[in-house]
Amino acid sequence: MEEKKDKKGRILAAINIILCIILIPVILMNVTVIISSYIHPDEIPGIFGIKPVAVLSGSMEDTFMTGELIFVEKTDTSLLKEGDVICYLMEGQAVTHRIVSIEQDEEGEDFYITRGDANNTEDRETVRPEQVQGIWNGVHLAGMGNFVIFLSSTTGMIVFIICPILLLIAWDVIRRWQMDKKERSRADELEAELKALKAAQSEREKAELEQ
Template sequence: MNRKRKKITLSGIIGGLLCLLFIPVIVINLVLIINSYINPEELPGVLGIKPAIVLSGSMEPAIQTGDLVFIHKTETEKLRVGDVICYLDSGAAVTHRIIAVTDGEDGLPRYITKGDANDAEDHLSVAADQIQGIWKGGRISGLGNALLFMQTTTGMLLFIVLPLLLFFIWDIGIRYHSDKKEAVSRAELEAELSALKAEKENGKTAEQ
């Protein structure tokens, strides 16, 4: 019984850990997908934080190619020279540093940006409505590359489908062995009861 309880407990712990891992990921992905459909002109985010994958080395060494950076929602009026912002350029997310703030022809501020590793400033100035937020230093090295791989068919099979399949197979095996042992224990108990009953009846017969 103790071994059975240990295995069931282990199964429950692993199942709980997988739920803790996958449920938040699924919920966050759903929120990001819904936000991307509701606001196609903006990077999807959760609670004012937008993840962005860095695809170039224009901000090295502060930000490396393949990093996942976290962009925080901000009021554009508060942006200053030296801030690192993320903006959309023809649908692509660019994370560069503000080197100057000027007034556009419409009288609204325009932001001149440049990658730390680039020799020249960006060709076009950035309007306030292009800005997705400010980078405050939060990043996870290399995670962007991993996420890009996970979006491929091979990545989804290796990191999502296969682990879930292995867990279900393992769980089914644990349940099968537990049920089999329980059936054996029940059969042994029934055999013991039958033996005791037969012994009792034999005793009564001997007394007579």
């Protein structure tokens, strides 16, 4: 019986560890992204300088496809060169295109001419360094862009932030209840043993008196 209880306890402990390993990083990443988006509303939220970007159009096919998730890294814009794929904000929307040329305005400030790999013409709007969110690091994950879009929605936040937190709280409550139950059971066993010992002692004392 005790062996079964110990085995069950080990299983529950393993489940607890697995849940923590899975849920805590998810919660922390989501909270970090949300806080970052509020602190810097004019920037794409990211973690440790790496920003996930969902691909919403086919302007860069076949370099990466619609619905994919790409990652861009913060960069020193003075180091950008022709051929780099950059992500920048244009009227509040993230655009990831390739630099086809770097030019300077009358004041000697750089600006970038960009074009999508699948497009035949250059983008009408030029890009300023302050618009650049990062340079594409070459990583792209098929189908994950749609997941990120869902994650940023109200439903996604409920599913991947609120639900994991509630699950962790519920699990902790259950674990503590089980520990308390085990302690109460052990206390009851000790109390029963003590009563048995007292009863035995009383019987011995009674027998000695009768003699």
